[in-house]
Amino acid sequence: MKIAPSMLASDFANFGPETRRMEQGGADYIHLDIMDGLFVPNLSFGLPVVKAARPYAETPFDVHLMIQEPAKYVQRFAEAGADWISFHLEATGDPAHTAELIRACGVHPALAVKPATPVERVYPYLDLVDMVLIMTVEPGFGGQSFMADMMDKVRLLRGRLLAENKSVLIEIDGGVNEETIAQAAAAGVDICVAGTGVFKAADAGEAIRALKTVAAQYEGRAPRRKEG
Template sequence: MLIAPSLLSCDFSKMGEEIARMDKAGADWMHLDVMDGHFVPNLTFGAPIMKWVRPFSDKPFDVHLMISDPLRYIDDFADAGADIITFHIESDSDIDKTIDKIKSRGIKAGLVLKPKTPAEAVFPYLDRLDLVLVMTVEPGFGGQSFMADMMPKVEAIKAEINRRGLNVLIEADGGIGDATIAEVARAGVDVSVAGTAVFKAENPSQAIKRLAAY
């Protein structure tokens, strides 16, 4: 299991140092939640801030765009140092054009599904993706409870990936920690986004090791 600490749970006043702390603790990726206050009812940060904190780690920056028009901002986040960009299938941008734009910048592309969006919605795009992110909470705020009823969705997407012999990772985000990681792993998740479980842990290194053991 790859572990991607969610910077939504970090101390924003020292975001660079928090990234370095997670890097030292053994994080595989850094997960950056970008919110526009329109697609989701919250605001976080944009590409300029990401560019400033990029030097604090050489781990992949996994950028989750919770914004209405992701296509418009792909270049900004590519220029700021994104390694992976995921955007919502429910967004307003043309999905194929947005995937094309991400790929044209040499960045891995992923689609994100909100809890109410069925697994089958992502099937037409699987052969063009590097990643599918299944939300296990409603997107917008950290610290929410894990939605176990999303695991059949993960299983369905995993089965379709395997049936077609594709090399696509499945990521899950929301409420993942010691109490839920085993269930996530059983369903076939490859990358777990963890916020509170690692940032609020007394020993983040041990917390990441426990989660990654699955």
């Protein structure tokens, strides 16, 4: 299991040092939620903040665009330092075109889906993306409770990937803690976004290690992909 601390739960007054603290704590990715107040009913931070944080860590930046028109901003987020860009299937524009734009910028494309969106809707795009992000809360605000029924979507997607022998990663975002990460690992999740549980811990490194330790006990229950 890889852990991607969500900067939405960080101390915004110390955004750069918080980014470095997550890297030093063993984060596998740094998750940055971009909200426009239109696609979701909240605002977070944007391009200047991502660019300013980039020098503080070498850990890959996992940028999650919760915005209405993602294709318009792909190149600028790539230039700001994104290594991965997730955009929503429910946003405007052609998902295939947006994924192609992201890859053309030298960035990994990922497709995100809200809780109400059937996971089967991502199947036509599995050859175009490197990751699928399944929201386990309603996007827009941190601190929400984990939606356990979203693990059914993870299992469906994992089964599809296994059947087609695809190496697309599965990420979840929302409500991840030491209890819920066990469900995620058993269902076949590869990356968990974690917020307050990591940032509010006295030692972020210990919190990340604890999440990984729990996940390791359950990961073998979900098949990953075919061999060969």
